Amino acid sequence: MHTFLTDKWIFDSAYDVMFVRPAHVVARWAQAFDKSVLDSLLHRVSKSMVDISKWDRKFDETVVDRLVNVVGELTFSAGRSIKGLQTGRLRQYVMFIAFGVLGLFLALFAFLPRG
Amino acid sequence: MQNDTVLLSLTIFLPTIAAFFLAFFREDSPGAVSAMRNFAAAATAATFMLTLMVLSKFDSSVAGMQMQVSHEWIPSWNAYYRLGVDGISMPLVLLTGLISFLGMLASWSITKQVKGYLILFLLLETGMLGVFLALDFLLFYVFWEVMLLPMYFLIGVWGGPRREYAAIKFFLYTLAGGVLMLIAMLMFYFNSGSVFDLTELAKLASNGSVFSPTMQVIAFVLLFIGFAIKLPSFPFHTWLPDAHVEAPTPISMILAGVLLKMGGYGIIRIAMPLCPYGAQYAAYALVAIGAFSIIYGAFAALAQTDFKRMVAYSSVSHMGYVLIGLAVWKINEATGETIGKQFWNMGVNGAMFQMLAHGISSAGMFFMVGVIYDRVHHRDLNKFGGLMQKMPLYSGLAVGLFFAGLGLPGLCGFIGEVFVVLSTWNYSPLLAIIAASGVILTAGYILWTIQRVYLGPEYKGPHSEDLSEMNQRETFIAATLLAFAILLGVLPNTMFSLMTPTTDQLTTSMASAYETLHKEVGPVKGTHPDNEGGPKVSLNEISGDH
Numbered sequence: 001m002h003t004f005l006t007d008k009w010i011f012d013s014a015y016d017v018m019f020v021r022p023a024h025v026v027a028r029w030a031q032a033f034d035k036s037v038l039d040s041l042l043h044r045v046s047k048s049m050v051d052i053s054k055w056d057r058k059f060d061e062t063v064v065d066r067l068v069n070v071v072g073e074l075t076f077s078a079g080r081s082i083k084g085l086q087t088g089r090l091r092q093y094v095m096f097i098a099f100g101v102l103g104l105f106l107a108l109f110a111f112l113p114r115g
Numbered sequence: 116m117q118n119d120t121v122l123l124s125l126t127i128f129l130p131t132i133a134a135f136f137l138a139f140f141r142e143d144s145p146g147a148v149s150a151m152r153n154f155a156a157a158a159t160a161a162t163f164m165l166t167l168m169v170l171s172k173f174d175s176s177v178a179g180m181q182m183q184v185s186h187e188w189i190p191s192w193n194a195y196y197r198l199g200v201d202g203i204s205m206p207l208v209l210l211t212g213l214i215s216f217l218g219m220l221a222s223w224s225i226t227k228q229v230k231g232y233l234i235l236f237l238l239l240e241t242g243m244l245g246v247f248l249a250l251d252f253l254l255f256y257v258f259w260e261v262m263l264l265p266m267y268f269l270i271g272v273w274g275g276p277r278r279e280y281a282a283i284k285f286f287l288y289t290l291a292g293g294v295l296m297l298i299a300m301l302m303f304y305f306n307s308g309s310v311f312d313l314t315e316l317a318k319l320a321s322n323g324s325v326f327s328p329t330m331q332v333i334a335f336v337l338l339f340i341g342f343a344i345k346l347p348s349f350p351f352h353t354w355l356p357d358a359h360v361e362a363p364t365p366i367s368m369i370l371a372g373v374l375l376k377m378g379g380y381g382i383i384r385i386a387m388p389l390c391p392y393g394a395q396y397a398a399y400a401l402v403a404i405g406a407f408s409i410i411y412g413a414f415a416a417l418a419q420t421d422f423k424r425m426v427a428y429s430s431v432s433h434m435g436y437v438l439i440g441l442a443v444w445k446i447n448e449a450t451g452e453t454i455g456k457q458f459w460n461m462g463v464n465g466a467m468f469q470m471l472a473h474g475i476s477s478a479g480m481f482f483m484v485g486v487i488y489d490r491v492h493h494r495d496l497n498k499f500g501g502l503m504q505k506m507p508l509y510s511g512l513a514v515g516l517f518f519a520g521l522g523l524p525g526l527c528g529f530i531g532e533v534f535v536v537l538s539t540w541n542y543s544p545l546l547a548i549i550a551a552s553g554v555i556l557t558a559g560y561i562l563w564t565i566q567r568v569y570l571g572p573e574y575k576g577p578h579s580e581d582l583s584e585m586n587q588r589e590t591f592i593a594a595t596l597l598a599f600a601i602l603l604g605v606l607p608n609t610m611f612s613l614m615t616p617t618t619d620q621l622t623t624s625m626a627s628a629y630e631t632l633h634k635e636v637g638p639v640k641g642t643h644p645d646n647e648g649g650p651k652v653s654l655n656e657i658s659g660d661h
Binding site: 026030 | 284287288350353356411414415416417418419556559
């Protein structure tokens with residue numbers, strides 16, 4: 001009883017417990033909400049943006065660029081296989097010319113209309 | 116007309132011209148830094164003088180747009196170079212001029228790459244003045260975006276330890292808001308038949324067949340989110356603490372003093388007049404968000420240990436009052452008629468005044484934090500104390516400015532808060548009680564901060580030998596801000612007389628526009644499809660196919 005009277009009817013400590021401490025607790029909740037909910041949402045959005053852009057780069061390099069490279073490779077391999085025709089043997093070339101002329105004349109007589 | 120063009124255009128572009136000339140200064144000569152600073156300070160002072168000239172030509176009894184300027188800009192898009200000033204933009208233009216000038220004076224603490232800093236600062240000022248004076252939606256949008264880039268560099272280069280993170284967070288967040296505003300702008304442009312003129316769009320707003328109620332609701336939501344990011348309002352406020360903490364002191368002053376007001380200005384200039392139906396539809400939500408922002412910002416400020424972060428959250432809290440004041444529009448559900456329009460007027464005037472008051476008190480608070488940070492290089496609230504002994508003049512002015520932030524009667528912060536809270540009672544007594552209880556929390560965290568920083572027996576933190584009193588330049592800045600805080604607190608009619616005719620006209624036109632639309636649509640019963648009242652979502656109305 002004596003303490004109660006000398007301690008200003010414990011008003012100070014009552015105020016502290018009833019108002020000051022809960023205010024601080026709620027204040028910490030607000031701050032934590034800001035950091036772990038709102039900001040973390042923002043960070044997750046930005047991280048997913050970065051991930052999407054990384055996927056986009058991978059897609060670009062593996063799919064789109066691959067199409068371009070395949071076209072180039074086809075051209076090269078076509079050229080390489082036709083390279084086999086160039087044997088360098090002149091008699092072979094003359095024979096091809098002769099057969100070619102013969103073939104053309106035959107075709108000419110076969111398809112030209114008689115008249 | 117010629118004179119108005121020259122005056123308003125010069126007000127906007129004089130900082131840019133000065134920035135252009137600043138580029139020719141040579142940085143290597145010995146007196147260069149001081150010369151550049153003085154030149155830039157003179158430029159901002161000259162701009163402030165120009166805003167005062169605009170004030171002298173301003174007739175505060177006229178409600179409509181004054182000193183209107185209209186020149187062809189991009190004729191094929193029907194975009195005009197339209198400027199003008201009215202009761203809503205006049206006080207904000209003055210605020211911009213003043214805070215930019217004081218911020219430039221505070222920039223003496225910037226020591227590296229001074230030329231770049233000053234040029235970016237001046238470009239930022241152009242953007243800010245352009246936003247407040249523009250009357251064409253495209254021009255407004257251009258100036259709005261012009262503000263973003265200098266801020267990014269100013270925070271990202273001259274800021275604190277986490278400056279890159281803060282700068283990019285600020286930039287992308289506000290840019291996203293700007294994109295939402297762009298979408299709304301295009302909605303208005305295509306629905307109205309290629310009109311960018313804000314005054315004409317406001318006139319068209321009462322015509323339900325041009326801007327259907329659904330479209331107005333959607334446009335208002337888009338615009339509101341864009342401006343709520345800037346205001347800032349919960350839950351779009353998280354960029355603010357980081358941006359403020361990492362920004363250098365003068366940039367924090369500009370950010371809190373002027374840039375945040377752009378959010379409120381956008382709502383009152385664009386979102387509300389152009390979408391009165393949307394504004395009424397969302398009114399309760401806006402007041403609720405505003406009330407929650409006040410409480411949330413105040414609680415978060417209470418939990419901070421970083422001085423600047425605490426002031427940043429106090430900005431979030433104070434801007435909640437602005438949002439409430441603008442939105443307390445009560446209508447009779449059956450007829451669409453506005454009930455207690457004088458309270459809505461009080462709210463809008465209170466919100467406008469709160470913007471001005473917060474501009475001064477917040478800039479002052481950030482400046483005071485900057486002064487002590489320049490000396491002891493830390494902002495930890497638990498390591499301060501006893502500054503009143505070592506720096507009495509600084510502490511006295513700081514306490515005065517913090518009391519202005521607290522809303523002590525007799526200083527500027529009180530007027531805005533009290534008008535807003537009074538007007539909210541007409542709208543929703545519950546939200547008024549919540550808003551009023553925010554005052555207790557505000558007093559709590561500010562007084563506790565003053566106790567921790569300025570009172571107490573002795574300063575026990577680091578660098579105690581560096582605690583020198585404020586020099587003349589710093590005293591000038593702080594004293595000017597405190598003088599204006601006292602002036603606005605004791606004679607608020609200096610500002611109210613400028614804005615009241617225009618805000619009256621705004622609320623009247625919005626109320627009548629809403630009544631017209633309300634009669635077309637019928638009372639809003641929610642979104643149940645069987646109701647014949649209320650807006651119905653239709654994609655045609657959004658894309659403007661008529």
